[in-house]
Amino acid sequence: MPEEDMPDLRYERVRKVFHTRNVEVVALNDVSFVIFEGELFCLLGPSGCGKTTLLRCTAGLERLDGGRIYYGDTDFTAIPPFRRGIGMVFQNYALYPHMTVYDNVAYPLRIRKLPRGEIDRRVREIMELVGLPGVLRRNPSELSGGQQQRVALARALVYRPRLLLLDEPLANLDAKLKVYMRTEIRRIQKQAKVTTLYVTHDQQEAMAIADRLGVMEGGVVRQIGTPSEIYDDPANEFVAGFIGEMNFFPARIISWEGDKLVVAVGAAQKRKALRAGIKAFGDEVTVALRPEHLRIFPSTSGEGVFKGKVRVVQFLGKFVRYQVAISGDAGLVEVDMPAAVPGLQEGDEAVLDFDPRDMLVFYAGERVA
Amino acid sequence: MMGGITPSARRLLHKDYTVYLVLGLGVLFVVVFLAYPLLRTVLIAFVPNGRELSFSNMSLVNFEKFLTSNLYRRSLINSFYISFAVVGLTMLIGVPMGYLVARVEIPGKHVLLSLSVVPLIMPAFLGAFAWIILLGRNGALRYVFERVGIDLPPIYGPFGVILAMTLMYYPFVFLLSEGAFETANPTLEESAAVMGARLPRILRTISLPLIIPSIAAGGILIFIRAISNFGVPAIVGGSTYVLPTLIYFQVNGFWNLHAAAAISLVSVLITGGALWLQRYIVSRREYETISASRSKLHIHRHPVAKALAIVFCWGVVLVSLFPQFTLIVMSFFKTWNGLWPRGFTLSHYLAIPKFLSGPIKNTLILATSSSLGAAMIGTLIAYVVQRRRPPGSAVLDYAVMLPFILPGIVVAVALLSSFSSGYLILRGTYWIMIISFVIRRTPYVFRSVSAGLTQLDPALEEASILSGATWFQTFRKVTLPLIFPTLASGTILTFATLLTELSTSILLYSAKTRTLSIAIYDSVNDGDYGLASALAVVLFFTVFAVTYAINRYTGKSMAASFRIG
Numbered sequence: 001m002p003e004e005d006m007p008d009l010r011y012e013r014v015r016k017v018f019h020t021r022n023v024e025v026v027a028l029n030d031v032s033f034v035i036f037e038g039e040l041f042c043l044l045g046p047s048g049c050g051k052t053t054l055l056r057c058t059a060g061l062e063r064l065d066g067g068r069i070y071y072g073d074t075d076f077t078a079i080p081p082f083r084r085g086i087g088m089v090f091q092n093y094a095l096y097p098h099m100t101v102y103d104n105v106a107y108p109l110r111i112r113k114l115p116r117g118e119i120d121r122r123v124r125e126i127m128e129l130v131g132l133p134g135v136l137r138r139n140p141s142e143l144s145g146g147q148q149q150r151v152a153l154a155r156a157l158v159y160r161p162r163l164l165l166l167d168e169p170l171a172n173l174d175a176k177l178k179v180y181m182r183t184e185i186r187r188i189q190k191q192a193k194v195t196t197l198y199v200t201h202d203q204q205e206a207m208a209i210a211d212r213l214g215v216m217e218g219g220v221v222r223q224i225g226t227p228s229e230i231y232d233d234p235a236n237e238f239v240a241g242f243i244g245e246m247n248f249f250p251a252r253i254i255s256w257e258g259d260k261l262v263v264a265v266g267a268a269q270k271r272k273a274l275r276a277g278i279k280a281f282g283d284e285v286t287v288a289l290r291p292e293h294l295r296i297f298p299s300t301s302g303e304g305v306f307k308g309k310v311r312v313v314q315f316l317g318k319f320v321r322y323q324v325a326i327s328g329d330a331g332l333v334e335v336d337m338p339a340a341v342p343g344l345q346e347g348d349e350a351v352l353d354f355d356p357r358d359m360l361v362f363y364a365g366e367r368v369a
Numbered sequence: 370m371m372g373g374i375t376p377s378a379r380r381l382l383h384k385d386y387t388v389y390l391v392l393g394l395g396v397l398f399v400v401v402f403l404a405y406p407l408l409r410t411v412l413i414a415f416v417p418n419g420r421e422l423s424f425s426n427m428s429l430v431n432f433e434k435f436l437t438s439n440l441y442r443r444s445l446i447n448s449f450y451i452s453f454a455v456v457g458l459t460m461l462i463g464v465p466m467g468y469l470v471a472r473v474e475i476p477g478k479h480v481l482l483s484l485s486v487v488p489l490i491m492p493a494f495l496g497a498f499a500w501i502i503l504l505g506r507n508g509a510l511r512y513v514f515e516r517v518g519i520d521l522p523p524i525y526g527p528f529g530v531i532l533a534m535t536l537m538y539y540p541f542v543f544l545l546s547e548g549a550f551e552t553a554n555p556t557l558e559e560s561a562a563v564m565g566a567r568l569p570r571i572l573r574t575i576s577l578p579l580i581i582p583s584i585a586a587g588g589i590l591i592f593i594r595a596i597s598n599f600g601v602p603a604i605v606g607g608s609t610y611v612l613p614t615l616i617y618f619q620v621n622g623f624w625n626l627h628a629a630a631a632i633s634l635v636s637v638l639i640t641g642g643a644l645w646l647q648r649y650i651v652s653r654r655e656y657e658t659i660s661a662s663r664s665k666l667h668i669h670r671h672p673v674a675k676a677l678a679i680v681f682c683w684g685v686v687l688v689s690l691f692p693q694f695t696l697i698v699m700s701f702f703k704t705w706n707g708l709w710p711r712g713f714t715l716s717h718y719l720a721i722p723k724f725l726s727g728p729i730k731n732t733l734i735l736a737t738s739s740s741l742g743a744a745m746i747g748t749l750i751a752y753v754v755q756r757r758r759p760p761g762s763a764v765l766d767y768a769v770m771l772p773f774i775l776p777g778i779v780v781a782v783a784l785l786s787s788f789s790s791g792y793l794i795l796r797g798t799y800w801i802m803i804i805s806f807v808i809r810r811t812p813y814v815f816r817s818v819s820a821g822l823t824q825l826d827p828a829l830e831e832a833s834i835l836s837g838a839t840w841f842q843t844f845r846k847v848t849l850p851l852i853f854p855t856l857a858s859g860t861i862l863t864f865a866t867l868l869t870e871l872s873t874s875i876l877l878y879s880a881k882t883r884t885l886s887i888a889i890y891d892s893v894n895d896g897d898y899g900l901a902s903a904l905a906v907v908l909f910f911t912v913f914a915v916t917y918a919i920n921r922y923t924g925k926s927m928a929a930s931f932r933i934g
Contacts, residue, residue: 059831059835060835061831061834061835080385081831081834081835082385082834082835082837082838082839082840083837084835085837086835087835087836088831088832088835090828090831090832091828092826092828094826094828094829094831094832096829096832096833096847096851097851098850098851107833107836107838107846108836108837108838111833111836111837111838111842112837155832155836156836159836159837
């Protein structure tokens with residue numbers, strides 16, 4: 001087994017219930033998965049999905065109501081947080097306002113009673129790594145948001161923790177800095193070779209930064225995979241809709257042809273290979289297609305799967321987006337074409353088509369083909 | 370894969386129990402020196418004096434006195450009558466004054482605001498004492514009134530008590546309503562004016578109703594202070610007893626702790642009920658009168674309005690400063706009978722060194738150690754209640770805040786009834802005084818530290834814990850430095866109030882632990898007004914200096930730190 005595939009952090013049926021005024025909220029419902037050594041793992045989900053709770057349980061800041069968390073061979077569950085050896089970056093950075101940058105970063109080392117010279121060497125080394133060597137004598141309040149972010153990272157990494165936790169670290173930065181810092185965080189993480197759990201609600205951020213990611217909803221991990229797996233091969237309708245843009249169409253099953261499924265969608269019948277292990281399901285299914293997987297033509301150039309009227313044409317740089325109202329459907333279908341389609345303007349009649357291999361079929365929310 | 374627990378893993382499992390130890394100590398203190406004495410007080414209230422504390426001896430004899438004894442009945446009635454009169458008069462003075470200062474152009478407004486808090490810094494019994502000098506049988510003011518044909522009631526009795534308390538407590542109402550009128554949303558009044566309402570109507574239908582909830586809440590706090598006050602009725606009450614002086618009478622005159630306990634219980638039920646009412650009103654306060662708009666309040670500039678406002682506001686402030694002025698003058702003279710004081714002397718001040726080794730030293734030792742004790746216990750309990758929320762923390766919260774509604778003399782009765790005999794005899798020691806001060810002042814520190822902690826992001830402490838610090842290291846290096854400003858100002862303010870403490874120490878002091886307040890109280894009772902005044906001036910200026918320093922340190926104005934509500 002290659003080293004980066006060694007399980008480092010293992011969640012086994014982790015359960016957490018919050019009680020607020022006689023109402024029980026299940027924040028984590030038997031969550032089980034594994035994070036590998038040296039990996040940058042993103043937990044992604046809408047707010048309230050339980051991702052921050054899982055992070056805080058990992059840190060030991062919340063007690064589990066069931067299940068266990070293992071770090072390597074060690075059962076983390078009963079170890080108090082100050083002995084877990086975890087580095088954490090908080091959403092608002094949590095820099096100590098009464099200490100200089102140097103003292104902030106040196107704090108964990110002083111707690112560990114390292115010799116002065118060693119502390120000094122390590123603080124300078126880590127500040128070099130996070131790319132902020134010149135501000136040691138300043139107060140945190142004198143730094144910009146991005147700089148505070150780097151100090152927080154330095155403080156979390158300076159004692160070489162076995163695990164780094166990041167809680168929405170970019171939430172307080174402006175859009176441009178966000179994009180820059182996520183590259184920086186990944187560079188620093190890889191250089192420090194620290195297994196990292198990164199929580200965010202921003203799917204672009206997660207896709208850009210993660211080695212693998214877990215999509216959470218309602219206290220459950222709905223899918224785990226690399227960014228491309230999650231994007232190209234969503235396991236259920238929630239993930240399909242949550243990650244990237246997706247058009248959903250109602251469809252009906254016509255027949256089975258061996259391991260192939262024939263569905264009636266729009267005015268056409270399309271075939272797609274069934275997923276293994278799918279036994280039986282009803283007639284009504286949902287077909288999902290990414291905007292870039294749909295093609296649009298003027299209605300004069302032939303028949304398609306859907307007919308509709310172009311409502312909006314947006315030139316978005318690398319592609320052109322068409323928003324099309326198709327008959328019998330209230331919502332607008334989004335179609336991305338690499339270049340403008342000649343002779344197709346707002347108000348024109350158009351037809352849509354797609355390659356059945358790009359089609360995703362869901363039954364009762366779960367992927368079947 | 371899982372393996373057994375290795376030795377290093379076992380070491381990892383060692384939890385940090387310091388926080389439980391600290392919590393345990395705090396709880397122990399509260400249980401031994403607050404819960405137990407109070408419980409004992411409640412129990413002995415139901416047992417006749419001289420009987421063993423046992424279930425078979427329980428009866429309502431001590432409470433029946435409120436029906437049978439004239440003294441008890443009158444004390445209860447006096448307490449209510451005086452407190453209601455004080456609330457009513459402070460409202461009558463404070464609310465109009467608040468409106469005038471907020472809405473009329475008055476020269477020297479800031480000076481006026483600063484001077485108005487001076488009576489609050491003055492210990493209550495010193496104010497009462499000064500009024501005796503001015504309005505006693507041969508008082509200068511009485512002389513003036515008699516000359517113009519006004520016959521004032523005697524200073525000893527309800528008149529003196531109500532006068533001293535009113536002029537001492539009115540700043541609370543004044544500052545509260547001044548703030549409310551100043552921050553009220555001007556558009557509400559403007560819209561009424563646009564609809565055709567004249568000033569009296571606007572006042573009656575808009576301005577006043579808007580601030581009534583906060584004024585009412587402030588009024589109840591004054592009621593609680595007035596009915597719990599010992600110093601004023603003890604000095605000028607004469608034969609007019611109120612509940613606190615009746616308690617004192619029972620303990621000091623007859624050593625009847627059982628009767629004192631019963632009176633205390635009645636007194637606490639009254640203040641507790643009043644506080645409940647106050648909380649209820651505050652929680653129902655539904656008007657958002659703070660304005661976010663840029664619109665300016667209408668400031669009256671009419672000459673007649675200005676003249677009226679100047680005479681009224683400056684008049685009240687100057688009259689309320691009579692006591693300070695009187696004490697300073699009196700401290701330099703042998704006698705003050707009739708209009709002018711006679712016989713200039715420095716002998717009163719020259720006598721002060723005699724007090725250095727006794728009362729002054731005691732006062733400093735007791736105030737210092739007690740404020741440090743209150744700071745420590747208040748901080749630790751606030752931390753545990755705010756951050757750890759262990760089971761039962763709500764009970765702890767209430768227990769710590771309980772002395773807030775306990776009149777000082779009741780705390781003294783509770784401690785005397787528990788530590789005068791038995792395993793732990795503390796009567797007459799420094800310890801019983803320190804404990805009583807700590808118990809009484811912990812709520813103040815607890816409240817200010819709790820407020821400081823809610824402002825402090827828990828992530829700061831979590832970051833420290835995760836980077837390997839134990840609870841104690843985190844508390845010492847992160848939490849404490851960050852809440853220190855709040856803690857320091859709370860502690861020093863506590864120190865200032867303890868310098869003048871009278872109502873608890875009056876029952877707990879012994880020859881060895883006599884304080885400066887007690888010495889002044891005794892000098893007044895001995896008729897040695899000059900010496901009492903000199904000591905009072907020293908005490909007052911010390912307290913003033915400390916309060917002023919702490920306000921400079923926190924950057925607040927004197928007036929701001931005394932706003933309540």
